[in-house]
Amino acid sequence: MKHWLLPALIILFAACNNSGGKDETKDTAAVKSEHDTMHQMQSTEGGVPELPAVPEGAKVYFKNLKDNATISSSFKLEMSTEVMRIDTAGPIVAGSGHHHLLINGPDSIAAGGVIPMDSLHIHFGKGQTEYELKLPPGKHKLTLQMADGIHRSYGSRLAASIHVTVK
Ligand SMILES: [Cu+2]
Structure with a gap:
């Protein structure tokens, strides 16, 4: 049955x-x-694109600060670029990236190196070009470093350093 x-x-x-x-x-x-x-399951090995090349004439700079400037402990920093476009973190697009501020760090981070994320390595992954900087009195070194969508440094060609004295 x-x-x-x-x-x-x-x-x-x-x-x-x-x-x-x-x-x-x-x-x-x-x-x-x-x-x-x-x-x-499909494997996605080798799927990370190479770091885009830095275009001719591209640079980053502090728009409202000169080397050896004296500033107050709270200062609205303006970051600017030439040739490069500002983008958000995420997509890897040639000719674009986002700013990073290195406080009392090196002159630049070697091209391809991923920029650390802490209180001395500030990422502007939303595409910001302004930052309310707060520093204790004394001498400080400020470095701008641009990186691609996955925070890989574009190297010394897209870095700029200045020294400031905070009152
Ligand atoms: Cu970043």
Whole structure:
């Protein structure tokens, strides 16, 4: 009696998730092999594009600060570029990137190096060109460094440093 009933049951429940089936233990294997064919993961190895080249004449600079300037402990910094376009972090687009401010750091970060993210390495990944800088009194070095969408430095050609004295 059971022998002819079982195939009919399998057909009935094949499309379902075999919930509520009485012969659960017998169906499981068949349902599982069906599902396995659907799982084919594609690997994305080698998918990271190269760092875009820096265009001719491109530069970054502090728009409202000169070297050896004296500023107050709160100062609205303006960051600017020539040739390069300002973009948000994320997409990697040749000829564009976002600003970073390095406080008392190196003159630049080697091209391709990922810029750290902490209180001395400030990212402007929303495409900001202004920043409310707050520094304690004394001498400080400020460096602008532009990087691509995944925070890879464009190197010394897109970096600029100045020294300031905070009153
Ligand atoms: Cu960044």
